[in-house]
Amino acid sequence: MSGILRLATSSSARTVLKPSAGLLRSAGLHRHALQQSSKPNITASSSSKLFSRPSRAALFPASSIAQQRAAYHDDGAYGYRVPKVYSMPDYTPEELANRVDNANLLRLVIGYRTHGHLAADLDPLDIVKRQKVLALDAERYALTDDAKSYNLSGILHVNQSKSSAEAKEEASLKTIVAHLEKSYCGKIAYEFMHIPNASERRWFAHQVESYQKPPITPDDKQRIFELLTKSEVFDHFMGKKFAQVKRYGLEGAESMMVALDALFQTASKAGVTEAVLGMPHRGRLNLLTDLMQYNPTALFSKVKGNPEFPINLPASGDVLSHIANSPKLDYGEAEPIHVSMLHNPSHLEAVNPVAMGKARAKQMDLIANSSPECQLGDKVMCVQLHGDAAFTGQGVVMESLGLSNLPHFTSGGSVHIVVNNQIGYTTPAQNARSSVYSSDIGKMINAPVIHVNGDHPEEVVHAMRLAFEYRNKFRKDVILDLIAYRRWGHNELDEPAFTQPLMYNNIRARKSVPKMYEEKLLAENVITKSAIDEFRQDYFEKLEDDFSEIDSFKPEADHLQDKWKGMILPTETVSRLDTGVSKEAMTKIAQASVAAPSDFEIHPRLEKFHVQSRLKKLKDGQSIDWATAEAIAFGSLLKEGYDVRICGQDVGRGTFSQRHAMLVDQKTERVHIPLNAMSESQGHLEVANSSLSELAVLAFETGMSYETPKMLNIWEAQFGDFFNSAQVTIDTYVSSAETKWLRQSGLVMLLPHGYDGAGPEHSSCRIERWLQMTNDSFDVKDPSIKANTNMHVVNPTTPAQYFHLLRRQMKRDFRKPLIVVGPKTLLRLPTATSSLEDMAPGTTFEPVLGDAKTEEDPSSVEKVLFVSGKLYYDLIKERQTKGADEKVAIVRVEELSPFPKEGLKQQIETYSGAKEFTWIQEEPQNGGAYSFMEPRIRQLLPENKPLGYIGRDPSAAPATGIAVVHRKESADILAKAFRL
Ligand SMILES: Cc1ncc(C[n+]2csc(CCOP(=O)(O)OP(=O)(O)O)c2C)c(N)n1
Numbered sequence: 001m002s003g004i005l006r007l008a009t010s011s012s013a014r015t016v017l018k019p020s021a022g023l024l025r026s027a028g029l030h031r032h033a034l035q036q037s038s039k040p041n042i043t044a045s046s047s048s049k050l051f052s053r054p055s056r057a058a059l060f061p062a063s064s065i066a067q068q069r070a071a072y073h074d075d076g077a078y079g080y081r082v083p084k085v086y087s088m089p090d091y092t093p094e095e096l097a098n099r100v101d102n103a104n105l106l107r108l109v110i111g112y113r114t115h116g117h118l119a120a121d122l123d124p125l126d127i128v129k130r131q132k133v134l135a136l137d138a139e140r141y142a143l144t145d146d147a148k149s150y151n152l153s154g155i156l157h158v159n160q161s162k163s164s165a166e167a168k169e170e171a172s173l174k175t176i177v178a179h180l181e182k183s184y185c186g187k188i189a190y191e192f193m194h195i196p197n198a199s200e201r202r203w204f205a206h207q208v209e210s211y212q213k214p215p216i217t218p219d220d221k222q223r224i225f226e227l228l229t230k231s232e233v234f235d236h237f238m239g240k241k242f243a244q245v246k247r248y249g250l251e252g253a254e255s256m257m258v259a260l261d262a263l264f265q266t267a268s269k270a271g272v273t274e275a276v277l278g279m280p281h282r283g284r285l286n287l288l289t290d291l292m293q294y295n296p297t298a299l300f301s302k303v304k305g306n307p308e309f310p311i312n313l314p315a316s317g318d319v320l321s322h323i324a325n326s327p328k329l330d331y332g333e334a335e336p337i338h339v340s341m342l343h344n345p346s347h348l349e350a351v352n353p354v355a356m357g358k359a360r361a362k363q364m365d366l367i368a369n370s371s372p373e374c375q376l377g378d379k380v381m382c383v384q385l386h387g388d389a390a391f392t393g394q395g396v397v398m399e400s401l402g403l404s405n406l407p408h409f410t411s412g413g414s415v416h417i418v419v420n421n422q423i424g425y426t427t428p429a430q431n432a433r434s435s436v437y438s439s440d441i442g443k444m445i446n447a448p449v450i451h452v453n454g455d456h457p458e459e460v461v462h463a464m465r466l467a468f469e470y471r472n473k474f475r476k477d478v479i480l481d482l483i484a485y486r487r488w489g490h491n492e493l494d495e496p497a498f499t500q501p502l503m504y505n506n507i508r509a510r511k512s513v514p515k516m517y518e519e520k521l522l523a524e525n526v527i528t529k530s531a532i533d534e535f536r537q538d539y540f541e542k543l544e545d546d547f548s549e550i551d552s553f554k555p556e557a558d559h560l561q562d563k564w565k566g567m568i569l570p571t572e573t574v575s576r577l578d579t580g581v582s583k584e585a586m587t588k589i590a591q592a593s594v595a596a597p598s599d600f601e602i603h604p605r606l607e608k609f610h611v612q613s614r615l616k617k618l619k620d621g622q623s624i625d626w627a628t629a630e631a632i633a634f635g636s637l638l639k640e641g642y643d644v645r646i647c648g649q650d651v652g653r654g655t656f657s658q659r660h661a662m663l664v665d666q667k668t669e670r671v672h673i674p675l676n677a678m679s680e681s682q683g684h685l686e687v688a689n690s691s692l693s694e695l696a697v698l699a700f701e702t703g704m705s706y707e708t709p710k711m712l713n714i715w716e717a718q719f720g721d722f723f724n725s726a727q728v729t730i731d732t733y734v735s736s737a738e739t740k741w742l743r744q745s746g747l748v749m750l751l752p753h754g755y756d757g758a759g760p761e762h763s764s765c766r767i768e769r770w771l772q773m774t775n776d777s778f779d780v781k782d783p784s785i786k787a788n789t790n791m792h793v794v795n796p797t798t799p800a801q802y803f804h805l806l807r808r809q810m811k812r813d814f815r816k817p818l819i820v821v822g823p824k825t826l827l828r829l830p831t832a833t834s835s836l837e838d839m840a841p842g843t844t845f846e847p848v849l850g851d852a853k854t855e856e857d858p859s860s861v862e863k864v865l866f867v868s869g870k871l872y873y874d875l876i877k878e879r880q881t882k883g884a885d886e887k888v889a890i891v892r893v894e895e896l897s898p899f900p901k902e903g904l905k906q907q908i909e910t911y912s913g914a915k916e917f918t919w920i921q922e923e924p925q926n927g928g929a930y931s932f933m934e935p936r937i938r939q940l941l942p943e944n945k946p947l948g949y950i951g952r953d954p955s956a957a958p959a960t961g962i963a964v965v966h967r968k969e970s971a972d973i974l975a976k977a978f979r980l
Helices: 021-027 031-037 064-071 093-101 103-119 173-184 198-210 218-241 255-269 284-289 296-303 351-369 388-393 395-403 438-445 457-474 501-508 513-523 529-548 583-592 604-620 626-639 695-705 720-734 737-741 767-773 799-811 871-882 901-910 930-940 963-977
Strands: 149-151 170-172 188-191 274-278 337-341 380-387 414-420 449-453 478-483 643-648 685-689 711-716 748-752 792-794 818-822 863-867 888-893 895-897 916-924 947-952
Touching (some): 103 188, 218 529, 255 337, 351 414, 351 695, 351 720, 388 414, 414 457, 583 604, 626 643, 695 720, 767 895, 767 930, 901 930, 916 930
Parallel strands (some): 380 414, 449 478, 643 685, 863 916, 916 947
16 A cells, blocks of 8 residues: 555645745735636536536635735734745646546545544543544445545545656555545544635645655654653652642643654744743643753742742742743754743633733744744744643633734744643533534634644654644644543542542553553664663652752742843832923924825825824924824834834724824725834834734733833723723733733733713723732831832823823833723813923923912812812813812822822822812722722821712712713712812
């Protein structure tokens, strides 16, 4: 059989269309167009009936959606790159004719390609029984004569190379079936027939059927042996030394080590120099201490309860299974591959989009700094490891997969490895998912899946190499489903037989994967028993040595390196910083922010209300609105060499149609981002309109921000409250990454907020929750306590304040997440505008804004209102109506956390004669900033002067949905405010 089916070893036998990206772009061509161009002439004799009318493919080309997407809003916009194109040509007329003539054989082959995985030998435990798949029964296709010879051309991927004496294009049915069985129903199985792109399906089939697998060399065998055996020795060592520690060992799934090593090695060979790795707990310590080069002594020291950082650093640390390391792995290629492993929280799968964001940031960096030929994914690769239960159960997986191929989110495809031990804690597969495979979620993006039996490490290497090849050819996600088992309970202290007695009888009777592999190598005479014993012994002793060094071990800091050099760990907050820009520069930037090429047709309403209106306001430098201030802030940072990325749903236009950072040509839908056209040397603005996801998208931006200290990363919620869909990321990354892992992030979150009658879900960004998540001190009197909060929470009331905040975010020498309670109605409120003067040199963000009206004669003030946000504008209007201008001072608290104690102290001193001090807010009493402000402001007030409260009553829903009630509540607040 091998003679007959020594099939094509490479795609060289076929024409590979690989036009350069630039050529494609300029010609306005896309993958679809290229594929169509190679359509064969179909001979009338073979197929006149079949093809007498236009084919469905011609009517509904598979790639038309991708094509539309590429044309709309992407191509030409910064951050978009034409994806790598790899295409296999269609069948030749002769092949098509043969497919018709031998249609029954073709049906059998398709049966194997589609359903072969169900009959494959994938499960070491045999829980997943091999099925008798009817579609694989040749007789059902009237193929009954084993000896009959068939022409395979166009049916099985036969080599066209007639020059090869061994390659034949015909084979007997018996040989064909044997080959199909071997290809599709062995220890590796494939799911690729769901891929909508015919070229990809053909490529895959070609690889599986005719691919001469790169051999597993003796060196490879040695490497596999070492990885497996070290993993097992490590687990045994840990079990011996730390019997009471939950380490989530790898026993049963040691092939994970082999898979990762094969992946990094193959990727390195292909030129990948940066890999970003997100993974959960299972086998993490095995991986860390071996492949990821984490010092075992550091790990043992941590297990003993010592910190992972130098003791003097302001970090609270994290548990063992969240530690990370980022080594450079040298596989003997020109450059080593840098594997950047991310810290992860316990929330399974939450790390995935963070890893994707970090990979994308690395990708963008490479694009900026390498030749235009450098394509997405050439040098960067995201690797995501998953547990089988988590991969199928966690919603973030779906959201993240949804981002994988989007223009402003792709980094050229992630390689997913499901470390499938067939159980989640105590939950077996039948209770864990409604799908056949854990990997089935990947089909939502049509990712191919390669299942492999984890008991066969060499097969794992083959499977991994193929997975990488697919990713490398098509720059899309691919999934390796590594089917294994878990030798112990969920952790080593658990008894798995409480819930899975039969499964664990089976497991306990099994030889370990490393042992079985050692036996295989012994049988092959590749290694001797004494070499194996010695290797085990040596590694155990090495771990003993590492262990003995715990007492003298001093952890080293690994933060603020590489791109972060020059940044500091802050010890106190810097709120005020001269972030002004010259009026001349601001005017130019603002003008540039609405400029478009002469042949560009802007929507007439935008031309009038956006472009002309902005230009007019610039003339007198007054009435600068929020969107203009934001554009100037962006533009000024770009001019100073920073990059800016704004991401979220519909951010290009802006939820409230205020931003228009990207203009769309009315004739062609071409996109223009005016701020990217200011000068050659400026930074870039990436306008990343996102999918309708908060959790994955926010996490993605968070991941980016870890890689981009020189980029203003902004995520905007459509309405402020939608952030809560991303709460996992906020709790485990945004608010706590710095203290847990010393990882800073300058992420800005824009959260439109305000009680304008929009109802329970569009009014509140839950200020109270953000404040509760900060670590601001409750003691505001002790001057020795310096505010250095984990996040800054601000509620600016003027465009100038917002402008300064955005600039401050980049101008400081440290990074902190900035939570902006953002405007909605204020975006168009004429009084909520600023002048260029307010943003000129010498100006700054003011944490507290005093009352210009009452400051002249503070002695006549009877009541001081502390307010934050848009209510301020209602208050000043009402005060005027009530004629209370001298009696009531209105003090704006613009920065909520860190608590602006100096500014507020000053205000309280100014109005020391006032009778009443009141916190006023439009939110319910259990919401807004009240519960945060009250205990703090109280400490600053004179003795016996309490802090009053005016606002909505406590409420379960953040706001009413009844307009009349809303208006009454608002009126009551205003009435109470000026009741003296
Ligand atoms: C979001 C989330 N929910 C629940 C848990 C608790 N938990 C920890 S591990 C685990 C089982 C995970 O199973 P699987 O994904 O198959 O990975 P394995 O531990 O088997 O490698 C569960 C439910 C968690 N860590 N995260």
